[in-house]
Amino acid sequence: MRCCRVVGPLWAAAKHPAFAGRPLFVVQPVDDKGADAGASFVAIDHVQAGVGDKVIVLTEGNGVRQILKMGDIVPIRSVIVGIVDAIESGTT
Amino acid sequence: MYLGIVTGTVVAERKAAGLEGKKLLLVQPVDEHRKPTGDVQAAVDTVQAGVGDLVYLVGSREAALACDPWFVPVDAAIVGIVDGMDVPAPAPKPKKS
Numbered sequence: 001m002r003c004c005r006v007v008g009p010l011w012a013a014a015k016h017p018a019f020a021g022r023p024l025f026v027v028q029p030v031d032d033k034g035a036d037a038g039a040s041f042v043a044i045d046h047v048q049a050g051v052g053d054k055v056i057v058l059t060e061g062n063g064v065r066q067i068l069k070m071g072d073i074v075p076i077r078s079v080i081v082g083i084v085d086a087i088e089s090g091t092t
Numbered sequence: 093m094y095l096g097i098v099t100g101t102v103v104a105e106r107k108a109a110g111l112e113g114k115k116l117l118l119v120q121p122v123d124e125h126r127k128p129t130g131d132v133q134a135a136v137d138t139v140q141a142g143v144g145d146l147v148y149l150v151g152s153r154e155a156a157l158a159c160d161p162w163f164v165p166v167d168a169a170i171v172g173i174v175d176g177m178d179v180p181a182p183a184p185k186p187k188k189s
Contacts, residue, residue: 007124008179012148014139015172016158024148024172026095026124026179039121039129042093042148051178061154075138075150075158075171078093 003084004029006053007040018074025049025080027057032089043078056082095174096121098145102134110164117141117170119149124179135168146174 004027012024023045031037034054041059046067049055058064059078067081068074102116115137121130126146138158141147147170149155155169156162 008177010124010148010174010177010179012172012174014141016138018158019172026177039094040123042095061152061157064154073157073162075154075169076093077150077152077154 001081002029002057002059003032003087004043004055004057004080005034005036006049006051006055006080008051010042016075018070018076019044022076025051027055027078027080030054032087041078043080044076045080047080047083049080049083054084054087055080056084093148093150093171094121095124096133096135096147096149096170097126098141098143098147098170099132100143108165110161111136111166114159114164114166117143119147119168119170121149122146124177125182127182133168135170136164136166137170139170139173141170141173148172148174 007026027043028040029038058081061077096119100118119135155166158169
């Protein structure tokens with residue numbers, strides 16, 4: 001899973017039926033200090049996240065299929081599964 | 093999943109079994125400001141996208157699951173055409189002093 005910041009929503013009329021009714025967001029991976037880390041990507045929302053929220057994003061299909069309970073043939077790979085309240089990062 | 097811009101089409105007469113009749117497009121992965129990220133790739137199209145469209149794709153095994161039948165040898169599939177995005181404007185480049 002990755003820690004990300006929600007950048008903003010995106011919408012699409014023409015999409016695969018598995019995405020029907022699912023909110024889509026652009027998310028930006030961040031490091032433990034909150035700085036951007038890596039390229040942004042697209043995720044569907046499962047926890048009513050909002051723009052600017054720091055979230056946990058599941059980026060692996062098997063876990064996604066377990067969460068969505070839509071059967072075994074779901075072409076979705078990234079899902080927002082948690083809203084981060086706080087990160088405590090140890091100093092090394 | 094990630095964003096991309098369709099830049100062209102790919103035509104291949106000889107394809108692996110399962111790929112017959114699948115439309116292949118060239119896609120440049122981009123970020124939310126349409127800035128290219130990474131190399132151009134070929135992706136199978138499931139939503140009738142066209143050249144110039146901003147789309148989102150799914151990679152790896154889930155790409156095959158986007159196709160019907162789902163047992164096909166692909167690792168990138170276009171699964172939606174982006175109509176709009178509500179993202180903040182990119183930060184201006186720092187001026188050279």
